[in-house]
Amino acid sequence: MNQVLRFFSAVILAGLLLKWAAYAETPHSTLPLSQLEQRLTEIDARLSQLANYSLGGGIGAIGYRSEPHETPDHPEWIEIDFGKTVPLDEVMLVPAIRRDAANEFEADAFPGVFRLIAGTDADRKGRVVAEYNTRNDGILPRIAPFAIPCNGITASWIRVEAEQLSRRAVDQRYVFQLSEILAFSGQENVALRQLVKTSSNVASPSGAWDQRFVVDGFVPYLMDAxxxxxxxxxxxxxxxxxxxxxxxxxxxxxxxxxxxxxxxxxxxxxxxxxxxxxxxxxxxxxxxxxxxxxxxxxxxxxxxxxxxxxxxxxxxxxxxxxxxxxxxxxxxxxxxxxxxxxxxxxxxxxxxxxxxxxxxxxxxxxxxxxxxxxxxxxxxxxxxxxxxxxxLPIRDWLNQLALRHQLETERPRVVDELNKRYARQKANLNRMIWLAALLATAVGFTILIDHILRQRQVSRIRERFAADLHDELGANLHAIGLLGDLAKDAVDSPDILMETVDEIRALTERSGSAARHCADMQQADIYGKLPEDMRRCARRIMADLEYDISIEGEDVLEKLKPRIKADLFLFYKESLVNISRHSEATAVRIHLTAGPKKINLTISDNGHGLEGDVPSSLKRRAHLLGGRVTSSISESGGTCISLKFRPRRGLNFRKI
Structure with a gap:
């Protein structure tokens, strides 16, 4: 039973070697971060269960070394005869190990390109079990044994053929050298102390190198499970x-x-x-x-x-x-x-x-x-x-060392890829933090701008509210006062009196409607056609004065938005009220020219003229229109008030 368990443990360990080798060949850059982290955890857990490299000390046989060469292209080989035919499961090549100047251990003169051939007494040519190129296959650097799976092929001999040699460290000449070759059939090393043939053999003066030492069972490790x-x-x-x-x-x-x-x-x-x-x-x-x-x-x-x-x-x-x-x-x-x-x-x-x-x-x-x-x-x-x-069984022990080499070779690559991923995550996190900070700043700036715009809007609403109250209601009250005077004068003329009272009544209702809508004159459309309203207003306010009114571009005026018409009308009305109240004029000329790009309103009188600058009420209304108001001396010696503004398409004109 124990023998069966040992056999299966060897098979499982060999399978793990192939599995971990497949993992090592998988590009780590293609794995998700979670799998990389899991892989690192698996490697560390597996390493804690494997035998360690404990290199032997003292004096002893080293292994086999071929004759030295000046170039690498000198084929050398080692052949081992088992003395019997067996199912061959695995061959282990143990490298000769040397310590370099940096006190690091490394394989010395491990073959650069080599193959393993196995055969029987009836087949002396044999067949190639595996071929390797140490540079391309990532075999070096290493101090661990190198495992070659043989999958149970029938063999009575094996031959390791080195087609391209490597330099030995001592003199940089090209040789083929190994510490030990082990061939396992199950758990038995069938190569142990068997007949060895080589293409060349150099027995060192110290006696540490000889072809018989490649199968003497001595490896450069101490068993450290x-x-x-x-x-x-x-x-x-x-x-x-x-x-x-x-x-x-x-x-x-x-x-x-x-x-x-x-x-x-x-x-x-x-x-x-x-x-x-x-x-x-x-x-x-x-x-x-x-x-x-x-x-x-x-x-x-x-x-x-x-x-x-x-x-x-x-x-x-x-x-x-x-x-x-x-x-x-x-x-x-x-x-x-x-x-x-x-x-x-x-x-x-x-x-x-x-x-x-x-x-x-x-x-x-x-x-x-x-x-x-x-x-x-x-x-x-x-x-x-x-x-x-x-x-440990020798095969299990050497397989553990081979697997340790694979995992210790793979681990830095996994750690390096993880560090790259973490660095990218950190960079992305920093970018997100900066983006969040920028977004917070933008939100704050937007809130501030919105607050400023709202404050400006409140200020404009207050300004408009004050202007509307002053210009609309004040003008209407002044007109009502004038109409009251006319009513007194027409007390003996019932028809005129009734007409005047009706106008007072209409103006009162108009004032009430304006008062209800003065908080939002933008949407209020309490006026009829602007030219008719302007003529009606002149007739009411200029009742006892001579006046002349001319309007050009009535079709353009009708396309203006209600708010623009209201502001223009209230500017016009406030100007007439000021003339009626303060100028002592007897004649007034009104001229309005409306075009798609420019609107001009000129109101002149023959009064005694302005004392100072343009009244603030007119400036305020001109500002709401986005226009410019000026005053000058009229031809008759009075005052000429001029308003100019450019209606903006899409903002000041209604869609028809």
Whole structure:
């Protein structure tokens, strides 16, 4: 059951890699803001669940390096024979990692253009599984492993062909180098310690580079899972001539085919206090048996640790599948002593694999070492944890690192796009604030203008109201007074008296109507035809005076709006009243000329003339008409009042 769960977890993780890769390829500028924010939340949540990059230190094998070249166009290749035909699910390429001058880590001489080819013994040509261009496909920069899905194709060998090489940092020459190649069939790395062929191979003087190191299982990372509690390694002091034994009871027999020995943490100080092979025996034999006394023991591995390049954070070894219940690790040649102290022996974790599943998890471990020299408990050897957290299946661990790389590469792009969106939102908000402020200012300004216009309108209404009261009612009262005088003189002439009384009665009714409408003379049309009203008014006010009235353009006058006719008539009436009251004239000449562009009214008398300027009542009425009033001496020596104004089409004329 656990094996099935592990298989499906690997499939799900591989699917997540494809999903996140598809997300990363989606242009973030096309996503709505809500999806971008959700995407950032998803990335952060997923990153908190993934293994971290913890790079290994100390001395050890690095990986494979080809011969150097002066130009990039030198094909190089690595071929790995699995020794059996398997369904291939995934291939991992682990880059060689180098620290640059800025103390940043980066892949060194990862191939620029390469392909993965897989085949069987019967098909030595193979078929291309995938092709990549690191520049176009966005593979670099990276320190994470690069996962190539193989979708379960049948293969017994793979070949990585580099068509275009990259520069190595040390001398800028072109090489092909990798730290490790892992090929997974389910959870099993079928490339582990298998036969390797290469187009060229450069073994460095230090011994850190060689083609065999590309499948030795050593990667430049320490397993640092995001979940699980910490656990310390099992360690014990052993004598120089002592050969300790660790025994694991698997509970029942299992067909086992591999073992992982996790080296102890070397130190929590920088630099580390111990060499990279602390606690690892120089020679160790691993046996399997179904009897607890190992009477039927079978040697599974005979491990010789000759140099530091034979050890690493996780020592992985495959062996032919063997059915057994008990596993025994016997130290043939103990580790070297550390200074004057006895040698240390131990591991952080021991994993024993049966078809991809660790069957040693939480199983009982016994040790031949006396209790007094045990520094830590043997139960920590199979608790499934290291000093960082849970011990993960190798494929899951490397996939988590690959997914972390994708998410950490995508996250700055999402943040950058979000910042752009927020900046645009802020700019739009600022524009809206300024627009609102401008609109508020415009509204305020409009209210102020409206207030001023209303005040001006109130002032004009008051002015017109005063003018109407003065000019209409005052003139009518003066006319009534004159008619009263005529009535007294005609007391002995009944016919004349009755006519005069009728005029007084009509003028009284007219005054009442004018009083009712003087508050809004704009809409009042209390007059008949303007020329007839002007003649009738002259006859009433100039009753005992000689007068002459002439009017030109009567048709134009009839087209004037009622308010304009009223203002013109009241100006005319006020002028006659002033002559009647103050001029002591005996003769009056009235001449009105009306045209579509200009109206002139001239009223002259033979009186004693004006004392001072034009009366204010006439100025006020001329102002309401939008015209100009002047006074001069008439030909007969009296006063000549002249009104001129231009009627505005659409404003002063009625629509016929």
């Amino acid at each position: 995001a979940e699980g509690g910490q656990s310390v390694a099992y360690l014990a002091r052993i004598g120089i001539q002592e050969h300790p034994v660790l025994t694991i009871d698997l509970g029942r027999d299992h067909p086992i085919s591999g073992i992982h020995l996790h080296a102890p943490e070397q130190s929590d100080t920088l630099p580390q206090a111990y060499t990279g092979d602390m606690g690892i025996p120089k020679h160790m034999r691993i046996e399997g048996a179904n009897q607890s006394d190992f009477s039927d023991a079978v040697t599974l591995l005979d491990l010789h640790h000759e140099t530091l390049y034979d050890s690493g954070p996780i020592i992985m070894w495959p062996f032919p599948e063997t059915s057994c219940r008990y596993i025994r690790l016997s130290v043939i040649d103990p580790p070297l002593p550390f200074g004057n102290e006895l040698p240390l022996f131990g591991f952080t974790e021991i994993e024993v694999f049966s078809r991809g599943q660790n069957v040693a998890l939480h199983k009982t471990v016994s040790s031949s070492i006396t209790t007094t020299r045990k520094i830590r408990r043997t139960s920590s050897l199979t608790d499934g944890r290291n000093m960082y957290g849970n011990v």
